[in-house]
Amino acid sequence: MKLVAEILIGVVAIEHIYILWLEMFAWTTRGRKTFRSLAPELFEPTKALAANQGLYNGFLAAGLIWSLxxxxxxxxxxxxxxxxxxxxVAGIYGALTAQKSILFVQALPAxxxxxxxxxS
Structure with missing residues (x-):
C-alpha cells in the first residue's frame, strides 16, 4: 500500500506541475482552451494573476515531491x-468559488x- 500511496502522491504532484505550466507559461494560449468559461478577452489582462496562481501550484507540487x-x-x-x-482545501475552495469540476480534477485525486x- 505504501507504493500505491507514493504513486498517487506523484500523480497529484505531476498534475500540479501541469497546472503550474498552464497558468504560468500557457495562460494566453492553452489556457483559453482549458478554461472556456472565461471570456477570451480576460486572458491577457489576467496573465500575471494566473502566473501567481500557477506559482502556488508549483509550491504544492514541490511539497508533495519533497514528501517522497x-x-x-x-x-x-x-x-x-x-x-x-x-x-x-484548495480544490474544495475552487469548486465552491470558481468551477465545480475542480472538486473532481484537483481535490478528489488528493x-x-x-x-x-x-x-499505508
Whole structure:
C-alpha cells in the first residue's frame, strides 16, 4: 500500500506541475482552451494573476515531491498529510468559488492519495 500511496502522491504532484505550466507559461494560449468559461478577452489582462496562481501550484507540487524524498517515515507521512491537505482545501475552495469540476480534477485525486497514505 505504501507504493500505491507514493504513486498517487506523484500523480497529484505531476498534475500540479501541469497546472503550474498552464497558468504560468500557457495562460494566453492553452489556457483559453482549458478554461472556456472565461471570456477570451480576460486572458491577457489576467496573465500575471494566473502566473501567481500557477506559482502556488508549483509550491504544492514541490511539497508533495519533497514528501517522497524524506527518509524518516514519520516526517514523510506528516509532510504528505500537510501538502495533500492543502491541495484538498484548495480544490474544495475552487469548486465552491470558481468551477465545480475542480472538486473532481484537483481535490478528489488528493483525497484518494490521502486515504492511501492513511492506509499505508
Amino acid at each position: 524524498l524524506i527518509d524518516d517515515s514519520a516526517w514523510r507521512v506528516n509532510v504528505a498529510y500537510f501538502f495533500l491537505g492543502c491541495v484538498i 483525497i484518494i492519495a490521502l486515504l492511501a497514505v492513511l492506509l
